[in-house]
Amino acid sequence: MSPIDENGVIVLTRGGVGGPQGHPAPTQKVGGSNTSTPLASLPPVYANPDVHKLNNNLNQSNFNNQCVNMGSQVHADKVREKAYQLCREYLQGKWKEVVSSQLVIKQISGGLSNLVFYVGLPEHLIDTEAREPTQVLLRLFGDLSSGPVHEFRLVQETLVFTMLAERNLGPRLFGVFPGGRLEEFIQGHPLTSEELRSPVYSDQIAKNTGLIHSLNVPVSKDPNWLGDTMRSLALKLAPLVPDRVPPAEREAVAFLKNANLRQEVDWLLSFLRNVPSPVVFSHNDINCGNILVRDDPESWDPVVLIDFEFAAYNYRGFDLANHFIEWVYDYGTKTFPYFSKNESTYPTRPQMERWVKRYLEVYEEQKSLQDENNLHHKKNQVRNKGIVGKEKMEDILDEIAAYSLASHLLWVVWACKQAQTSAITFSYYCYSYDRLKDYFKEKEQVIELFKNKKGMKRKESES
The missing domain is CATH 3.30.200.20 (Phosphorylase Kinase; domain 1)
Known part of the structure; x- marks a missing residue:
């Protein structure tokens, strides 16, 4: 859902420098x-x-x-x-x-x-x-x-x-x-929070994500987008001063001020270097506002992913983790802080496994077709065609858990920057505070999860 300001103006979600992640962006009257x-x-x-x-x-x-x-x-x-x-x-x-x-x-x-x-x-x-x-x-x-x-x-x-x-x-x-x-x-509407979680639309999103991740796009294959974006935003932040914000946001700003965000960014990027995750062409912003449902009921593809301004080669785990976190947020709330969160709507393990299986099925099918058309492909190399064993599923779910930290921290620094530059009626500081609390809560769990995992070595390209 898109936020609506006090004048009844719909604030459509967007990506790009002004507002990735489907959150309100700096706007001008048009x-x-x-x-x-x-x-x-x-x-x-x-x-x-x-x-x-x-x-x-x-x-x-x-x-x-x-x-x-x-x-x-x-x-x-x-x-x-x-x-x-x-x-x-x-x-x-x-x-x-x-x-x-x-x-x-x-x-x-x-x-x-x-x-x-x-x-x-x-x-x-x-x-x-x-x-x-x-x-x-x-x-x-x-x-x-x-x-x-x-x-x-x-x-x-x-x-x-x-x-x-x-x-x-x-x-x-x-x-x-x-x-x-x-x-x-395209005549259609942005996906609602309820539609995002429905099996029909969720399968379509998984399919389209697999198709996009399988693309071979002639741009830089170096997965620098995540680190460059987080570091750039963190460096541009002005000092956080609780007394200079409205009373309702002072607790959030005080919490954010006491966190060393630059240090957290450096730690996280270092930690993720040891988390296996293939590099794929990623959307980097799969949320309700960037998913369009066509009005035409006879369309062969009822769901369209849009807003590729942030698209770049990135680690697969970020796209998957970031999308699943979006299941808990609704940005259509008209009262402070202008967003709502329901942790009970985070996908269950069966929901995540269903999504991952559909995603891998499509991704592997596309890569197999590409292999068949590649004259340099070794014929004895056979793909698993999306078959997901128990161990592989566990590894992917662990990958998602680790990259959930990246999703949280990226939007923490982004929201802080927006709070300092945007005139939109939205509590960016409260949103940043909410994501940072989740980051710290999950950080220790993820560290413990990976403490005993052996052979953690990042794959620099998809296998």
């Missing part, structure tokens, strides 16, 4: 439609990396007055002309017949990195039998002159998006152009 049609009449919007707020009451004047673009004013007519030119160039059918003034355009997000617009055909030109889409998302990137690092990130993000689209693991890609792209607009 414009809406350049027609008189209220934004609420649109089909549900999927949560993509830069969706910040969706205001159900925005109108013509809001669009003209509030539309923002990386610090400079964007005029509605210029956006309309840009959308018109791009859709005519990259799309077919009725998009060649429509005139600029007929397009239905609504701004979905506006921030420092992306602007995202809904672009749709007018009702009288919609042909349900046609192959071309009747609605798309227009994503405009920020200023590419910000440097080669930013350019490289955009190239890598588009590459990943393209690969996922081609394999039906994400929204389709309709066009790439200098400064942006045209994407599929």
